[in-house]
Amino acid sequence: MTHIDVTVDGITRHGDVEPRRLLVHWLREDLGLVGTTVGCDTSNCGACTVLVDGRSVKSCNMLAVQADGHEITTIQGLADGDEWHPVQKAFKECHGLQCGYCTPGMVMASVDLLSENPDPTEEEIRNGLEGNLCRCTGYHNIVKAVATAAAEMKGASA
Amino acid sequence: MTATIEPQTGAIGRPIKRKEDARLLTGKTNWVDNIQLPGTLYVHYVRSSVAHARIVRVDTTAAKAADGVVAVYTGADFPEQAGSTCVWPVTDDIKMSHYPAICTDKVLYAGDVVAVVVATDKYLAADAGDLVDVDLEPLPAVVDMEEALKDGAPLVHEGFGTNHCYTATMPCGDYAAAKAKADVVVKRRFINQRLIPNTMEPRAVVAAPSVGMADEIAVWTSTQIPHVLRVVLALLTGVPENNIRVIAPDVGGGFGVKLQIYREEVLGLLLAKKLGRPVKWVETRSEHMVASHHGRDQIQDIEIAATSDGTILGVDVKLLADMGAYLQIITPGTPLLGMFMYSGIYKMEALNFECTGVYTNKTPTDAYRGAGRPEATFAIERIVDELAAELGMEPMELRKKNWIKHEEFPYTQIAGLTYDTGNYEAATARAMELFGYDELRAEQKARRESGDKVQLGLGISTFTEMCGLAPSRTLGALKYAAGGWEHCTIRALPTGKIELITGTSPHGQGHETAWSQIASDIIGVPVEDIEVVHGDTGRAPLGMDTYGSRSLAVGGQAIKVAGERLVEKAKLIAAHQLEVSPDDIEFKEGVYSVKGDPEKHKTLGEISWAAFAAHNVPDGVEPTLSGEATVDPQDFSYPHGTHLAAMEVDTETGKVTLRKYVAVDDCGVQVNPLIVEGQVHGGLAQGIAQALYEGALYDADGNLLTGSMGDYLLPSAADLPSFITDRTVTPSTTHPLGTKGIGEAGAIASTPAIINGIVDALRPLGVNDVFMPASPQNVWRAIQAAQGGAA
Numbered sequence: 001m002t003h004i005d006v007t008v009d010g011i012t013r014h015g016d017v018e019p020r021r022l023l024v025h026w027l028r029e030d031l032g033l034v035g036t037t038v039g040c041d042t043s044n045c046g047a048c049t050v051l052v053d054g055r056s057v058k059s060c061n062m063l064a065v066q067a068d069g070h071e072i073t074t075i076q077g078l079a080d081g082d083e084w085h086p087v088q089k090a091f092k093e094c095h096g097l098q099c100g101y102c103t104p105g106m107v108m109a110s111v112d113l114l115s116e117n118p119d120p121t122e123e124e125i126r127n128g129l130e131g132n133l134c135r136c137t138g139y140h141n142i143v144k145a146v147a148t149a150a151a152e153m154k155g156a157s158a
Numbered sequence: 159m160t161a162t163i164e165p166q167t168g169a170i171g172r173p174i175k176r177k178e179d180a181r182l183l184t185g186k187t188n189w190v191d192n193i194q195l196p197g198t199l200y201v202h203y204v205r206s207s208v209a210h211a212r213i214v215r216v217d218t219t220a221a222k223a224a225d226g227v228v229a230v231y232t233g234a235d236f237p238e239q240a241g242s243t244c245v246w247p248v249t250d251d252i253k254m255s256h257y258p259a260i261c262t263d264k265v266l267y268a269g270d271v272v273a274v275v276v277a278t279d280k281y282l283a284a285d286a287g288d289l290v291d292v293d294l295e296p297l298p299a300v301v302d303m304e305e306a307l308k309d310g311a312p313l314v315h316e317g318f319g320t321n322h323c324y325t326a327t328m329p330c331g332d333y334a335a336a337k338a339k340a341d342v343v344v345k346r347r348f349i350n351q352r353l354i355p356n357t358m359e360p361r362a363v364v365a366a367p368s369v370g371m372a373d374e375i376a377v378w379t380s381t382q383i384p385h386v387l388r389v390v391l392a393l394l395t396g397v398p399e400n401n402i403r404v405i406a407p408d409v410g411g412g413f414g415v416k417l418q419i420y421r422e423e424v425l426g427l428l429l430a431k432k433l434g435r436p437v438k439w440v441e442t443r444s445e446h447m448v449a450s451h452h453g454r455d456q457i458q459d460i461e462i463a464a465t466s467d468g469t470i471l472g473v474d475v476k477l478l479a480d481m482g483a484y485l486q487i488i489t490p491g492t493p494l495l496g497m498f499m500y501s502g503i504y505k506m507e508a509l510n511f512e513c514t515g516v517y518t519n520k521t522p523t524d525a526y527r528g529a530g531r532p533e534a535t536f537a538i539e540r541i542v543d544e545l546a547a548e549l550g551m552e553p554m555e556l557r558k559k560n561w562i563k564h565e566e567f568p569y570t571q572i573a574g575l576t577y578d579t580g581n582y583e584a585a586t587a588r589a590m591e592l593f594g595y596d597e598l599r600a601e602q603k604a605r606r607e608s609g610d611k612v613q614l615g616l617g618i619s620t621f622t623e624m625c626g627l628a629p630s631r632t633l634g635a636l637k638y639a640a641g642g643w644e645h646c647t648i649r650a651l652p653t654g655k656i657e658l659i660t661g662t663s664p665h666g667q668g669h670e671t672a673w674s675q676i677a678s679d680i681i682g683v684p685v686e687d688i689e690v691v692h693g694d695t696g697r698a699p700l701g702m703d704t705y706g707s708r709s710l711a712v713g714g715q716a717i718k719v720a721g722e723r724l725v726e727k728a729k730l731i732a733a734h735q736l737e738v739s740p741d742d743i744e745f746k747e748g749v750y751s752v753k754g755d756p757e758k759h760k761t762l763g764e765i766s767w768a769a770f771a772a773h774n775v776p777d778g779v780e781p782t783l784s785g786e787a788t789v790d791p792q793d794f795s796y797p798h799g800t801h802l803a804a805m806e807v808d809t810e811t812g813k814v815t816l817r818k819y820v821a822v823d824d825c826g827v828q829v830n831p832l833i834v835e836g837q838v839h840g841g842l843a844q845g846i847a848q849a850l851y852e853g854a855l856y857d858a859d860g861n862l863l864t865g866s867m868g869d870y871l872l873p874s875a876a877d878l879p880s881f882i883t884d885r886t887v888t889p890s891t892t893h894p895l896g897t898k899g900i901g902e903a904g905a906i907a908s909t910p911a912i913i914n915g916i917v918d919a920l921r922p923l924g925v926n927d928v929f930m931p932a933s934p935q936n937v938w939r940a941i942q943a944a945q946g947g948a949a
């Protein structure tokens with residue numbers, strides 16, 4: 001067992017974990033933060049995407065011990081209290097989700113994409129989300145949501 | 159491009175943002191994998207790594223001794239669990255396979271279950287699984303359907319003496335006579351490849367003795383069919399039905415793969431009962447690839463006969479349908495769901511249909527978005543294009559010549575279905591306009607003339623489908639075991655809030671929102687005040703669940719009738735309290751007032767409280783206020799549409815680019831256009847993926863070569879374009895809300911549109927077919943073969 005201290009959604013969490021424990025399992029099973037989902041066992045689907053120090057990471061592709069000392073944001077900590085992040089709002093506005101299983105990862109990946117590139121073209125959005133699979137929406141409305149959030153965030157910061 | 163939205167006074171027809179989204183967007187979800195009960199044990203399945211083998215020995219000694227292990231079971235421990243789970247024996251002489259919970263003598267496909275480990279921790283269960291010593295004596299596997307039918311082929315089920323499962327026929331009209339009159343006969347063999355559904359949420363099962371209820375076992379499972387599952391679990395296991403509660407909590411996609419009775423559900427129930435503790439199993443993605451059923455997998459021989467002026471006379475279809483190793487819930491019936499659809503939207507005098515189901519050593523097949531209808535639509539829409547090429551006619555002109563005209567509805571087509579309404583002219587005109595059809599044809603001509611290495615093709619799919627399964631009597635006549643009705647109860651609670659209990663079981667379709675919209679219009683309560691309850695046999699006891707685009711088409715009718723019954727009862731109580739006759743009560747937007755004297759009125763809230771207190775209800779009227787309905791649909795529902803795809807094909811590399819896709823669908827009245835459009839998009843992505851990206855591949859020994867997300871190509875956002883969509887609205891006349899199904903339309907229509915476009919681009923090179931998925935290799939090979947080179 002290895003001791004870790006990680007800030008998750010603004011709260012410092014301490015844990016003793018087996019070295020082989022995946023970050024996503026630590027979040028879901030040890031901390032009970034089940035908002036983050038798991039869609040594959042080969043790091044292909046992106047459902048498990050969280051932000052580590054602000055950058056998107058597939059939490060099934062990282063060990064809990066590697067998160068020691070870092071800051072993690074999950075879908076459950078993205079909103080500012082009751083005020084949703086513009087990406088969350090845009091996903092609802094544009095019907096960018098159906099079953100919602102890919103959504104936590106898709107939203108977190110989109111947040112990262114927009115922090116890197118605040119004004120992406122459709123092609124940049126599509127390429128930027130390549131690591132996140134959705135089986136319900138055909139991506140059309142996800143792409144629209146990301147573009148809508150970009151416009152919204154630009155308006156807010158202007 | 160979105161549909162033109164007419165101003166609405168009611169809730170029906172509005173693109174209301176979904177109620178479901180708040181929890182889904184903030185992670186406050188309840189997936190089965192999120193359910194964590196005290197004392198949970200973890201289940202791990204030990205699966206066969208080979209496709210066909212005799213089980214010599216399964217030694218569980220080491221696994222039983224491993225850390226954290228509570229129990230290890232083999233087939234011998236559940237000898238009685240070897241019945242059939244198939245509810246659709248399609249012919250009298252079908253060879254019905256069993257479907258064992260755990261195999262005892264033989265394994266029949268790679269992924270079949272040989273043992274189950276139960277441990278205190280998920281990781282420990284998997285570790286112990288590796289210690290189960292399975293001694294298998296490999297047998298030759300049968301992978302190819304045509305090989306499987308040959309004499310001397312290895313037998314999947316030795317007891318049957320053959321791999322032939324059934325042959326079903328449906329002769330409509332006299333095809334031989336039609337063919338004798340024909341000037342042109344075109345015959346093709348299409349391969350509708352095997353697909354792996356891949357919901358983003360893998361399957362999962364939690365089963366536990368219910369706290370405080372002596373004998374009840376609750377089963378949470380990621381399913382589309384909690385109600386059907388409960389019945390079948392009772393029949394299979396002998397656990398009394400009234401001791402089983404099935405709950406489908408948040409379910410992350412279905413597409414047919416969760417319309418199933420899976421061994422992991424049967425064993426979940428039995429293990430919880432046997433061990434008296436909660437048990438949990440969550441499918442891994444790689445496990446999903448072999449352990450959840452597959453879709454499609456047909457060899458289609460189709461022939462079309464026509465006169466030289468392009469009048470279609472008849473179609474002859476012979477299918478081989480791969481059942482895989484076992485018959486699951488509707489494995490044999492799935493190809494037959496397409497049986498009535500091989501004439502598409504066209505008039506003809508004969509349709510000859512024959513389908514042979516074949517056992518192979520592969521994962522069983524069953525329903526996948528569209529189930530039988532995508533295959534049928536693919537075949538008819540492809541062969542119509544081939545006929546056009548043979549006749550030298552423009553393919554859209556050929557379609558126009560043969561399709562059922564707007565004024566001819568209702569129209570009884572050759573297979574005996576009566577299409578209630580449709581307007582193929584309108585949908586096609588709109589699609590061609592959005593597409594820029596004539597401009598693209600001109601560009602195609604220019605590219606052909608200049609010998610451009612990138613050629614352009616126009617892919618057409620003018621489709622209809624039958625969905626909203628179905629009148630119960632029709633299902634009975636087709637030998638399907640269950641009915642096609644749906645249930646709804648709408649309860650006005652004492653405090654005036656509304657509980658809408660539906661028998662449908664959503665997994666992404668937005669029923670909570672759309673059902674609230676329907677009820678809102680009928681009972682006059684705001685959408686926000688209606689809570690939709692679903693997917694739990696404890697809270698919503700009656701239902702037929704969600705598949706086959708039936709939820710709105712059938713379930714919507716039940717909501718309407720239930721709402722009307724509630725209003726009728728409320729009127730009686732209001733009239734009594736206002737001391738007038740019920741005929742003098744006028745109901746509008748939730749208020750029951752005296753005609754001509756609107757000051758005298760009662761609100762629904764007042765009436766529901768009065769009905770609850772029951773101090774002053776009229777004689778003969780029972781206390782409490784609710785409306786209930788169980789509705790059997792009058793007919794199937796027949797959505798249709800015109801889809802067009804502009805395909806660019808690099809003739810040197812075989813690389814295909816989808817440049818533009820237009821989908822104009824007609825699903826009748828739209829309850830929520832936002833949701834309708836989302837359904838169309840998702841269907842398009844899956845249908846396009848069949849055409850361009852996906853395909854389950856097996857080697858000659860029956861090993862799945864596409865066994866992970868790394869090998870099975872699910873399209874990402876980078877692999878698809880944005881779509882141009884619109885709707886024409888031709889209300890259904892057999893469905894009281896005027897609605898039709900929309901869940902499967904995109905998946906049904908799009909596959910042939912894409913392939914027709916690719917073939918159209920390559921036609922001048924002599925190409926008249928391309929295998930799916932139309933990868934660069936497959937397209938390049940088609941070009942080489944047509945050019946007489948080595949393919």
Ligand code: FES
Pocket residue numbers: 037038039040041042043044045046047048049058059060061
């Ligand atoms: S769960 Fe699929 S990438 Fe992490």
Ligand code: FES
Pocket residue numbers: 096097098099100101102103133134135136137358410411666
């Ligand atoms: S919304 Fe279902 S997988 Fe994306």
